[in-house]
Amino acid sequence: MLDTTIKTQLKSYLANLRHTIELIASLGDGAKDTEVRELLTDLAGLSDKVVARFDGQAARKPSFTVGQPGRPDARIAFAGVPMGHEFTSLVLALLQVGGHPSKASRELIEQIAALPGDLVFETYISLSCQNCPDVVQALNLMAAINPSIRHTMVDGALFQDEVASRQIMSVPTVFLNGEPFGQGRMGLEEIVARLDSGSAEREAAKLADKAPFDVLVVGGGPAGAAAAIYAARKGIRTGVVADRFGGQVLDTLGIENFISVKETEGPKLATALEQHVKDYDVDIMNLQRATRLIPAADSVSGFVEIGLESGVALKARSVIVATGARWREMNVPGEQQYRNKGVAYCPHCDGPLFKGKRVAVVGGGNSGVEAAIDLAGLASHVTLLEFGDAMRADAVLQAKLKSLPNVTVILNAQTTEVTGDGAKVDGLVYTDRTNGETRKLALEGIFVQIGLLPNTDWLKGSIELTGRGEIVTGRHQDTSAPGVFAAGDVTDVPYKQIIVAMGEGAKAALGAFDHLIRESAHA
Template sequence: MLDANMTTQLKTYLGNLREPITLVGSLDDGKKSADTRALLEEIAALSDKVSASFDGDDARKPSFAVTRASDETRSVRFAGLPMGHEFTSLVLALLWAGGHPPKVEQDVLDTIRALDNDFDFEMYFSLSCHNCPDVVQALTLMALENPRISATLIEGGTFQSEVDERDVMAVPSTYLNGDLFYNGKMSLEEILAKLDDGADAKAAEKLSAKEPFEVLVIGGGPGGVASAIYTARKGTRTGIAAERFGGQLNDTLGIENLPGTEYTEGPKLTSDLERQVAAQGDIDLMNLATASKLIPAETKGGLHTVELTNGGTLKARSLILSTGARWKQLGVPGEEEYRNKGVAYCPHCDGPLFKGKRVAVIGGGNSGVEAAIDLAGVVGHVTVIEFAEELRADKVLVDKLESLSNVDIITSAQTTEITGDGSRVSELTYLDRATENSHTLELEGVFIQIGLVPNTEWLKNSDLELSQYGEVVIDSHGASNLPGIFAAGDCTNVPYKQIVVAMGAGSKAALSAFDYLIRNEASPQEERVLEPA
């Protein structure tokens, strides 16, 4: 099951085990059970601290539990083979069960251990989903740190009948005590916030107690991270307040246009950026800190205030806004009702759930055509629906799309409604803009790829100038109309929304912010506030 490279790496990792672990398989006579047996035997052969047995009696077969030998209550179960994107999750489960410390803040571990209710999680993932590992790893850690928490992590392709019975049409899909808990990616901190009623208040108190920053970056995407790295290297007290570190990178698969990097994937680049931020040592990263209101400084050189959705506040002499953008919605009847019930936005994550089925991709730009090409290799049939008279994607992509036998292309079409039976999508209606006739497509899935909308709603009553599209208006230096407030990336009015553009813009905004700080001294009162304790 493991190639030579994976075997070598895994053997090295298992050298970090501090105590014995047991792998307990629940198997039947099928091929996937045979593959599971082979995997567990290979793992056990790599370390004298790992043993494997095959006398498990779990109803899901094949499945296996990773258990701390000294305490059988510390256990996590994988149903199906955690390979592909989930192989790292398996490695971490082995390490954590064996006593290797997780790279998690102590207060987060304390919160996990303090949960005093019984939580039984079931989570469905697909091997091609790049958003799933975060949820898998979060639930794994929780189950191994708190005996009252159980987690079963289920590869949907192996348990297709179960997926169909529960109408799982998007991954990651997480159930708690038998009921749907959440559809979509969640970080460990987000899961804990939903379980711990006092989490928001504690987080708000902790954030409000922080001393003012010289530079506070709002947003943890590529633009925001580039800003923070540049200002921290200038020796300024820098913070990053991010709703979700990585931003849209977390939802991006192949990246092939980043100079110096032939190929990477969004989640990997996010991890690389997080490591670089940590290596700086001078950047205070505050994740799950969502801005809700901006109160600009009353005087030039004064302190700006950012209010957060959890009730906390942060202050800074200068701000760099890099809140990015999110997928634009169609805004038609049925879209919200059938979200995660056939309406999806991530073809890489959810495409495998529509194997052999009929789907539509709304949008004929690069994102839409790339999505259609990817889906065509998995689903039964793809219909691309484009509002304009022709596809807007690059010619090389259009040529590839047109060469596929299971793809139809409809242009000059306006999607007007998505309908279903209450639990899943069954039809899409569109208007032919040339004839004004209405048409209906029978299908099981709709993937929406029509562009981005900036995350700037929280700025609308702040006197900050926004474009007609809600973008922060900036000059050639990345400066807004308000002194000491700069912006970068997809939330601004720059014409190109690209990772490399955001990184460059973030660096420029950081240099401008530093220049602002050295040219505008803090008032005597603010100087006292900014002095180190």
């Protein structure tokens, strides 16, 4: 099951186990059941502190639990074969149950341990989803810490009957005690905050007491991380406030054009960015959404102020806005109603849930064509709709798309409505722009890939924006408001690339530092 290289790496990891762990499998007669048996046999052969049993009686087959010997109440379970993106989740679960300490802060661990009540979580995932492991790993860690918490990872592609009965059309989807808890990427801090009703109030009180920053970065993506590192290296008081550290990179699967790194994945890069920032004296304030910017000239305090959703306002001598961009929506009737019920924005994450079904991809750029190519290997048929009279994707991608027998391309198609039966998508209506005729496609899934929108709604009226909502910046990443700088996809930079965003973040920090020096000289 596991190759020699992986076994060698695993053996070194399992040497960190402090006590014995027991893997109990519940198996049937299928091919996946055989894979689970082979996987657990391999794991047991790598350490004398790992015991595998195959006499489990769980309803889901194949599945297995990770627990301590002699204790039938194992709190972590995997329904399916946790390979692909979930292999790391399995390794971490082995280490955590085996007593290896977590890297989570002591404060967060204590908060998890204090959560009351019996909490039974189930997370439906796909093995190709890059967002799912964060949720699985967070809930596994919580189960390892708190004896009142249980968690099961469920491979949605393997347990299709459950997916259908629970009407799951997006991953990760989390259930708590049998009821929907959340969808999409969620980090450990976010999950704990949702369960701990008093955490938001306590965090707001802490934020309200913070002294003004020299540089406050708003946004935790590549641009924000670079800005924070460059500012902190100048020895000035630096803070980062973000609704999720990592930003849009967290939703990016393969990255192959990051210079000096041949290939990586978005979540891995996001983790590396956060760790690099933490190497410096930077105050990171995560899970905080900015709602307004008050320039220094308009604020009572004389500082630039960043208002947060919690009602707290942070103050700074200079601010760098790096709030990035988000997926553009179609803004047609039915889109919001059927979001995560057939309308999706991540083909890598949700594609496996549409195996053997008819789907559409809206958008003929690189993202749209790549999505159609990926989905063609899963879906029974893929229809790609492009608004213009020609696709905009690279020629090599178009050639690949045309070679696929189960893909249809429709040009000059303006999507006008998403239809459904009240519970899930059943079709898409579009207008043929060449003759004005309205047509409907019978579908079970729609993947929207039509570009990005800058996250600047909260900035309107405070700094200059372009007609597309992007922040207008100068040579030093300065904006129309003195002391306010901007970097990355949120600006009017012509190329939305990770490496470009990082460079702009560095420039913005240097520009902010220069501003502070000049400000001090005139004080």
